[in-house]
Amino acid sequence: MKQFFSIAFTLIALILFNCKEEKEEEILEKEQKEIIKDGNNSSISIAQWSLHREIETGKLDPFDFPKVAKELGFEAVEWVDQLYAKEIDSMGFDAVIERWKEESEKHGVKNILIMVDRAGDLSHSDKAKRDEAVEMHKKYVDAAEYLGCHAIRVNTFGTFDADEWSETTYDGLKRLSEYASSKKISVLAENHGWFSSDPRLVIPVIERINLDNCGTLADFGNWCIKRTKDENWGDCAEEYPDKYEGFERLMTKAQAVSAKSYEFDANGNETTLDFEKFIQIIKKSGYDGYISVEYEHETLDERKGILATKALLLKHLKTN
Template sequence: MKFSTTICAVSLVCFLFSCKSGGKKVATTINDVTETTTKPFFKLSLAQWSLNKTFNEEGVDPFKFAELAKEDGFEGLEYVNQIYNKQIESLGFDVVIDSLKVLSATHGMQNVLIMIDGEGNLADPSEAMRDKAVENHKKWVDAAHKLGCKSIRVNTFGTNDPELWVPSVADGLKKLSTYAATKNIDILCENHGWLSSDVPVLMNAIAEVNMQNCGTLPDFGNWCVKRKNGEIWGDCLEVYPDKYEGIKMMLTKAKAISAKAYDFDENGNETTIDFPRIIQMVKDSGYTGYIGVEYEGTRLSEKEGILAIKNLLLKSAKVVN
C-alpha cells in the first residue's frame, strides 16, 4: 500500500464522518427485527445490491454502506463493485478500497465478499477474451484480500451453448482460481442466469475446475436459463425446473449464500420462495457461514425489504431441526 494512497483514504473517511448525511435518509415502516432467544446457526451479511436504488438513484454516498448495514443489525458486508464506478474514476482504485477498509473497521463490520460485474466474460469461447477477463478480475482478488474478504463472486457469461460453455468456463475459472489461491481468496459462481442457473451443468463445470477455492454461491432466486433474443437480462423464456433441488446441489460446494426475496405475504413469508425449507437444507449441509440478505422487490422500500428478509431468516432459523 502506498503511503500517499493511505493518506488520501484516511482523509476521505474523515470527511465522510464530518458530514451527517450523504443523501436522502432511508425511511422504514417495518418494525425492528424480532429478537431471538438463541443465535441462528449462520451469520447475517447485507448484499449491497439491496441498496442499489439508494446509492444509484437517491444519491446516498456508497461509502455509507458499512454504517447503514451496522444500523440494521448486520455483521457482514457484501460489496458490489459497479456501485463504486464513479468513486473509482474520481478517486482512484486504491483510495476507494483503502477507504472501505477503514470504514468497515470503524463500524466493526466484517468484509465478506465482493460481487464482480463488468470485467469480461470468463466463459467466452475465445481464449484471448477469457484471458483478458481473468486479468481484469485479478485486481478485485487483490482488493478482496486487502479488505479481509473470503471471496469474490464472478459471472460466467460468454456463451449459452453447454458444449462450448463447460470447457470455456472451466478454463477461465481455473486460471482465475489459481491466482486467487495465492491470496487465499475463493472464486464463487452464483446461479446468475444462463447456464450458471442450470445447476447440473454448473456443477459439472465446477468439477472440471477441481480446485478447493472454486465453489458456489447459491442464490434463492435467479433461475432463468434462457431469455428472449438471447439477452443476458430481460424477458425470461425458460426457468430451471426445481430451485430447491438446485440449491441442494449447489450447497455441496457453497462458500457463501444469497437469501434473495421479492415480496412477502401478511405473515411475513416470501410469496414465491419457501425460506424455512431452504434454511433446513442449509443447516443439513453443515454450512455455518454468512447468509447475505438481497432484496430485489418493488412493492416495499429497500429498507423495508431488507428488514423483512432478515426477520424471515431469523424466524426460519427457529423452526429448523
C-alpha cells in the same frame, strides 16, 4: 344527497382500509424487531445490492454502506463493485478499495466478499477477452485479500452453447482460482442467469476444476436458464425446472449463500420463495458460513425489505 353519502362512505372505507394496512404493517414491523432481537445475527450478512435503488438515485452515498449496515443490525457486509462505477472511474480502483477498508473499520463490520460485475466475463468464448477477464479479476482477488474477505463472486455468462460454455468456464474459473489460491481467496460462481443458473452444468465444471477455493455462491433466486433474446438480461423464456433441487446441487459446492427476496405477505412470509425449504437444504448440506440478505423488489422500502428478509431468515434458522 344520495351522491354525498356515497362519496362519504367511500372516503370512510378508504380511511379504514388505510388504517388497517398501517396497523398490519406496524404489527409486522414489531414482530420482525422481536425476531431480530431474539435471534442470532452472527451468521447473517447483507449484500450491498439490497440498497441499490437508494444508491442509484443518489439518496445514499455508496461509501456509507457499512454505516447503514451497522444501523440495520448487521456485522458483516458484501460489496458490489458495479455500484461504484463512477467512483472507480473518477477516484481510481485502489482509492475506492481503501475507502471500503476505512469505512468498514470505522463502523466495525466484517468484509465477507466482493461481488464483481465490472471485470469481464470469465466464460467468454473469445479467448483474448477471457484472458483479459482473468487478468482484470486478479485485482479484485488482491482487494479481497486486503479487505479480509474470504471470496469474490464472479459471472460466468459465456456463450449460448452448453458444450462450449462448459469448456470456456472451466478455463476461466480454473486459471483465476489457481491465482486466488495463493492469496487464500475463493472464486465463487453464482447462479446469475443462463447456463450459470443451471447446476447440471455448473457443478460438473467445478468438480472438474477440483480446487478447494473454487465453488459456488448459491442464490435463492436467479433461476432463468434461457432468455427470450440472446442477451445476459431481459425477459425469461425458461427457468430451471426445480429451484429447490437446483439449490441443493449448488449447496454441494457452496462457500456463500444469498437469501434473495422479492415480496412479502402480511405475516412476513416471502410469497415467491419457500424460505423454510431453503433453510432446510442449507442445514442438511452442513454449510456453516454466512447467509446474505439480498432484498430485490420495489413493493417495500429497501430498508424495510432488508429487515423483513432478515427476520424471516432468523425465524427459520431458529426453528428448523
